[in-house]
Amino acid sequence: MNDFSRLCVHTMTTKPWSLTEAIDAYAKAGVPAITVWRQHITPMGLEAAAKALRESGLRVTSLCRGGFFPAISEAGRQTAIDDNRRAVDEAAAIGAPLIVLVCGAVPGRPLEEGRRHILDGIAAVLPHAQAAGVKLGIEPLHPVYADSRSAVNTLKTANDMAETLASPWVGVTVDVYHLWWDPDLEREIARAGKNILSFHVCDWRTPTRDILNDRGLMGEGCINIRQIRRWVTRAGFEGDIEVEIFSDEHWAEDQTQYLERIKTAYLNRV
Amino acid sequence: MNDFSRLCVHTMTTKPWSLTEAIDAYAKAGVPAITVWRQHITPMGLEAAAKALRESGLRVTSLCRGGFFPAISEAGRQTAIDDNRRAVDEAAAIGAPLIVLVCGAVPGRPLEEGRRHILDGIAAVLPHAQAAGVKLGIEPLHPVYADSRSAVNTLKTANDMAETLASPWVGVTVDVYHLWWDPDLEREIARAGKNILSFHVCDWRTPTRDILNDRGLMGEGCINIRQIRRWVTRAGFEGDIEVEIFSDEHWAEDQTQYLERIKTAYLNRV
Numbered sequence: 001m002n003d004f005s006r007l008c009v010h011t012m013t014t015k016p017w018s019l020t021e022a023i024d025a026y027a028k029a030g031v032p033a034i035t036v037w038r039q040h041i042t043p044m045g046l047e048a049a050a051k052a053l054r055e056s057g058l059r060v061t062s063l064c065r066g067g068f069f070p071a072i073s074e075a076g077r078q079t080a081i082d083d084n085r086r087a088v089d090e091a092a093a094i095g096a097p098l099i100v101l102v103c104g105a106v107p108g109r110p111l112e113e114g115r116r117h118i119l120d121g122i123a124a125v126l127p128h129a130q131a132a133g134v135k136l137g138i139e140p141l142h143p144v145y146a147d148s149r150s151a152v153n154t155l156k157t158a159n160d161m162a163e164t165l166a167s168p169w170v171g172v173t174v175d176v177y178h179l180w181w182d183p184d185l186e187r188e189i190a191r192a193g194k195n196i197l198s199f200h201v202c203d204w205r206t207p208t209r210d211i212l213n214d215r216g217l218m219g220e221g222c223i224n225i226r227q228i229r230r231w232v233t234r235a236g237f238e239g240d241i242e243v244e245i246f247s248d249e250h251w252a253e254d255q256t257q258y259l260e261r262i263k264t265a266y267l268n269r270v
Numbered sequence: 271m272n273d274f275s276r277l278c279v280h281t282m283t284t285k286p287w288s289l290t291e292a293i294d295a296y297a298k299a300g301v302p303a304i305t306v307w308r309q310h311i312t313p314m315g316l317e318a319a320a321k322a323l324r325e326s327g328l329r330v331t332s333l334c335r336g337g338f339f340p341a342i343s344e345a346g347r348q349t350a351i352d353d354n355r356r357a358v359d360e361a362a363a364i365g366a367p368l369i370v371l372v373c374g375a376v377p378g379r380p381l382e383e384g385r386r387h388i389l390d391g392i393a394a395v396l397p398h399a400q401a402a403g404v405k406l407g408i409e410p411l412h413p414v415y416a417d418s419r420s421a422v423n424t425l426k427t428a429n430d431m432a433e434t435l436a437s438p439w440v441g442v443t444v445d446v447y448h449l450w451w452d453p454d455l456e457r458e459i460a461r462a463g464k465n466i467l468s469f470h471v472c473d474w475r476t477p478t479r480d481i482l483n484d485r486g487l488m489g490e491g492c493i494n495i496r497q498i499r500r501w502v503t504r505a506g507f508e509g510d511i512e513v514e515i516f517s518d519e520h521w522a523e524d525q526t527q528y529l530e531r532i533k534t535a536y537l538n539r540v
Contacts, residue, residue: 107476107492108491108492110494111451111453112453142413142414143412143413143414143451143452144412144413144414144478144481146450146451147474147475147476147478147491147492148476148477148492153451153453154453156453157453180416181381181413181416181423182413183381183382183423183424183426183427204417205417206377206378206417206418207418207481208414208417208481211414211477211478211481221378221417222377222378222417222418224380
């Protein structure tokens with residue numbers, strides 16, 4: 001009943017904290033795992049971040065985020081590939097076995113074109129990822145982000161891509177926020193099976209006051225998180241359960257108290 | 271090049287105008303068709319609205335909106351069915367051959383349950399609609415509205431429902447705003463074929479500043495409207511092309527000038 005062994009918190013969930021503060025607070029609160037966002041590494045530098053994480057005893061679940069492959073120009077697409085290779089190096093340095101890919105989209109360009117750029121981009125990064133021992137998780141984003149953040153908007157599309165790339169180093173990330181509405185979700189989770197590399201939870205608020213930064217703590221919204229967790233479990237997923245919440249409201253609160261509420265919500269609602 | 275013969279404007283597009291003002295302005299601007307929202311009928315009353323529309327010479331494309339069938343209680347579902355029957359009477363009174371259904375969703379209730387309520391609700395309203403000579407258009411809404419506005423979030427789901435109900439009085443409404451992101455859209459439009467009862471256009475802004483009321487005028491966003499129009503045309507649709515834009519920004523503008531910009535955008539971007 002008090003099993004936090006699979007609980008992971010994203011540094012973006014407690015965005016006001018520096019990486020050092022997040023590491024200390026998670027460790028103190030008995031949160032065993034952390035997903036690190038790159039912008040929380042930058043201020044302290046990669047080496048110091050890697051050292052702090054290593055010494056903390058926290059398990060690093062993943063690095064967020066790679067992706068953003070589509071671009072108008074060849075040069076733009078190469079820049080994205082180079083940046084993803086750097087992300088692989090960062091993931092390896094901090095001991096993250098996985099990079100989550102927010103795949104990208106160029107406003108006004110066809111989504112099919114974006115998906116080709118994404119496939120090509122992942123294929124280009126893949127040898128480097130494999131050599132570094134880092135997996136790549138294709139995260140479908142909610143269709144509300146199809147204009148500018150991701151041309152991959154259903155688990156079906158992500159599954160198609162993972163199957164096309166057919167590498168043990170590429171899989172999918174299931175995030176309840178992005179996928180809960182999909183009538184095909186149960187089937188596509190079953191299809192993904194062992195390709196599910198990570199699992200993100202939060203909630204969908206009614207009303208949602210801001211498209212980017214008004215996610216809910218589990219229980220604050222309408223998502224049947226338990227049902228999706230059962231589907232993911234049935235598909236064979238046994239990894240960490242990652243709390244990823246972008247919320248201006250929650251970021252404005254005392255983060256230590258908020259972390260305790262996250263733990264409670266994790267026990268009661270996931 | 272100046273063919274406005276299929277142009278229809280929704281009264282909600284020029285929301286600040288009363289129905290009388292909208293009728294006068296559309297007629298003066300050479301907009302031949304109007305879709306009437308029920309809240310624009312209420313202030314003047316149904317009889318007066320019907321008379322004004324009849325005398326205007328405008329073609330009434332549809333009545334917006336019916337739907338909102340899901341409810342926790344049996345009584346709530348019956349209330350919705352009764353209200354939809356009244357909408358049928360209103361549509362018949364103003365000479366609208368179609369009611370567009372925003373199907374509804376109850377936050378926190380399973381979407382599958384909502385879809386059952388929707389199917390049952392439409393089936394319950396159907397005899398009355400048929401008797402009145404009014405068709406019912408199932409409009410899939412963007413997944414961003416799955417929490418509280420519609421459990422029908424893809425054209426596939428709407429097509430499934432229309433095929434299940436198998437009546438010439440039930441079909442689907444294709445709105446580019448709700449469907450543009452869907453990787454299956456071309457296929458599902460072809461599948462819908464003659465079941466396409468109406469076609470709505472506007473645009474998706476980047477960034478979208480408000481989930482409800484920040485739609486763009488055609489050309490202000492990222493949707494390839496022409497491509498979707500081609501698909502709809504290929505499916506056999508020859509009806510009006512309806513401009514439905516909810517926009518705090520555009521509602522704050524001079525509506526007469528805005529209507530001229532709508533006409534220009536219709537010619538250049540649809």
